[in-house]
Amino acid sequence: MNIQIIIPAHNEEQYLTQTLESLVSQTLLPQKIIIVNDNSTDNTQAIAKKFEQQYGFITTLNTQSGTSHLPGSKVINAFYKGYQLLSNDVEFICKFDADLIFPSNYLETVVSLFRTHPKVGIASGILHVKKGQSWVYENIADKNHVRGPIKMYRKSCFTDIGGLKKSIGWDTVDVLLAQYHDWKILTDTNLIVKHLKPTGKTYHKTSKYMQGEALYKMRYGFLITLIAASKMAFQKKDASLVLSYLKGYLKAKKQALPYLVSKNEGQFIRKLRWRTIKNKIKS
Numbered sequence: 001m002n003i004q005i006i007i008p009a010h011n012e013e014q015y016l017t018q019t020l021e022s023l024v025s026q027t028l029l030p031q032k033i034i035i036v037n038d039n040s041t042d043n044t045q046a047i048a049k050k051f052e053q054q055y056g057f058i059t060t061l062n063t064q065s066g067t068s069h070l071p072g073s074k075v076i077n078a079f080y081k082g083y084q085l086l087s088n089d090v091e092f093i094c095k096f097d098a099d100l101i102f103p104s105n106y107l108e109t110v111v112s113l114f115r116t117h118p119k120v121g122i123a124s125g126i127l128h129v130k131k132g133q134s135w136v137y138e139n140i141a142d143k144n145h146v147r148g149p150i151k152m153y154r155k156s157c158f159t160d161i162g163g164l165k166k167s168i169g170w171d172t173v174d175v176l177l178a179q180y181h182d183w184k185i186l187t188d189t190n191l192i193v194k195h196l197k198p199t200g201k202t203y204h205k206t207s208k209y210m211q212g213e214a215l216y217k218m219r220y221g222f223l224i225t226l227i228a229a230s231k232m233a234f235q236k237k238d239a240s241l242v243l244s245y246l247k248g249y250l251k252a253k254k255q256a257l258p259y260l261v262s263k264n265e266g267q268f269i270r271k272l273r274w275r276t277i278k279n280k281i282k283s
Contacts, residue, residue: 001111002091003152004032008078009098013043015196020051020058022101028108031090032057034082035098038074039064044098059085076166083163093158097149100127101194110152113186121157121183122175124150125191129198139235140199143189146175150193157183165260169214173260176218180268208241212248217259219266224273225249 005023009016016035023033035048037060048060063081065074079095086093092111103109106125113123124146128135141147148171161177164170175185211232215225229245261269 001028002087002089003028003030003094003107003111004034004086004090004092005030005094005096006034006036006079006082006086007096007098008036008038008075008082009040009044009048010038010074010078011040011042011044012098013040013047015099016044016047018196019096019098019100019102020047022104022106023096024051024055024058025104026102026107027105028111030057030094030107032059032086034058034085035060036078036082037062038078061085073166073168076164076170079164080166090155093153093155095148095151095153095164097195099195099197100149101196103192106191106193109188109191113188114152114154116186117184119182119184120186121154121160121178121181122146123152123186123188125188125193127195128192129195135192135194138195138198140232144185144187145172146185146187147171149195149199154183157181167214167217167260168210169217169260172214173218176269176272177261177265179272180265208244209248209251211241212245212250213252213257214248215245216249216252217257217261218269219259219261219263220273221270222249224270224277227277 007019023030035058037045037048045060045062052058052060061081063078065077092114110123110125114120126143127138127147127149129138151171157178160181160183161174165173178185212225212229215228220228225245229242232245233239233241259266
């Protein structure tokens with residue numbers, strides 16, 4: 001199995017060593033690991049270079065972007081710098097974050113998910129974060145959703161969805177477009193990846209409005225956006241998130257920001273979301 005991994009990294013000296021140690025210890029090794037050092041001002045580059053010198057399948061690439069840690073375009077721009085170095089015969093493309101500890105059988109287990117059916121297009125384990133002395137599920141998404149830090153794509157699925165969008169919402173619209181193209185999404189809820197830096201911990205303060213912008217760009221519509229905002233507010237125990245989402249949505253609508261999906265794709269996404277909502281109500 002030709003697995004190739006891209007890791008965008010911005011000021012990750014505290015975590016990168018643990019991430020790379022867990023990946024070079026896999027029971028099924030990747031063909032390539034490409035670390036994209038994105039404008040780091042700490043020792044990220046030195047750590048990446050140390051691993052590059054020790055392991056022939058690791059490559060380090062330097063790039064520069066803005067310093068603000070906003071979700072969306074920054075990480076995907078860095079990803080695509082690494083994407084240029086993938087070989088043509090790659091079978092599985094991984095976009096991993098630099099603040100993770102993978103179990104030693106992670107790649108082998110996820111590949112087994114792809115083997116269950118030829119139409120499995122995106123697969124992963126699930127993320128846990130540390131609370132006190134315990135590791136618990138990072139409850140900001142359903143367990144059947146492949147999270148942004150641990151994405152693995154079958155190459156043909158990646159091609160069908162047009163790659164990753166350089167925008168906030170990229171890590172949701174990819175799974176929606178995969179389903180539009182009749183691909184299946186799978187997670188192994190027993191396959192736990194330790195997330196050392198919980199999602200949003202270092203985001204710029206303006207990012208809270210960008211989630212609503214993302215839902216606008218995915219053509220959710222106002223009502224589904226309200227429901228999604230309410231769900232996230234409940235999960236995060238922060239009622240102010242509802243207002244933040246709606247402000248971001250309405251601002252994007254007023255500015256007529258470009259959509260990430262076509263009208264037909266948007267119609268499919270809304271139907272899919274309503275079906276999911278109804279199923280949860282019934283259960």
